[in-house]
Amino acid sequence: MSGDREARAAVARRRRARLPPRWFMVAFWHGHRALLRATGGRFGLWRPKPGRWGTLRLTTKGRRSGMPRQVVIGYFEDGRNLVTMAMNGWGPAEPAWWLNLQDHPDAIAETRDGARQVRARRAQGEERERLWSRWAEIDKNLDEYAARRPTETAVVVLEPRDAAA
Template identity: 50%
Template sequence: MTEPLISRDRHTTLPPRRIIRLIWAAHRALLRITGNRIGLGLPTADRRCGTMRLRTTGRRSGSERAVVLNYIEDGDRLVTLAMNGWHPADPAWLLNLRAHPVAAVDLAGGSRAVQAHEAGGAERDRLWALFHDYLGYGDLQAFTAHRGRETPVVVLSPARAG
């Protein structure tokens, strides 16, 4: 049985996983074909999330891995939610960051090195609340109910030189 498209009620459902994966693959291809000129964007004043490509080091392979994510800004830090299509399992990129917290991000304005950590306690609560003000995530409470557990909030701070 396939899952219906997203609805707006508290019984929110998700598109089938194969559709989500197809959209992700198309976005990555668009970035590759256009040399990052189309597909990345900065957060806007009208509360739209930005889009970045996060480049991590594979925890087992040691190879570079890339994923496209939405993000918001918190000062000079970038903040994203560690979702796996709202699947209960943590996404591979989060597992990679736990093993190798130094990574790189490609933004509409260029690339930079970052140091990752998972927000906890009051920091997580504050950052989680910020996501409710942004367009693009829909009903976070309903979607996170699909996970069955707390969704990690990941903070990407500018990497220290040296």
């Protein structure tokens, strides 16, 4: 029986990690944002736990319009920093919030603990490898999902603005 279980596990590992259809992910994102708006932020944001990510609402400045833009993204904490990934649901395009941050790195990150002023930057080198490994502990299919994108997925560090000056 042990051999059977091992064979099934080997087949499961060879199978491509499945993502929900794109339409489902987009509908979920819209629903999540609507829940946050309808409840005044009481529901829809959660803290990261060991082995799990949390959610935050990020307000950026539009790179073309200059208007505030909000998005809900997953994150984990690394000391005082918040860490997320510019993955756009593992689609090929860069997410708009990341493009906005590249032009205007100052933003507001709202977590369950309140809002804070942050400055965004792309993690590089050893720091990126370390943070990527932490994401891989949370999401076992991370490398396979990332391989679907034509470009490297940015690991984004949101530093408290007082520390990023």
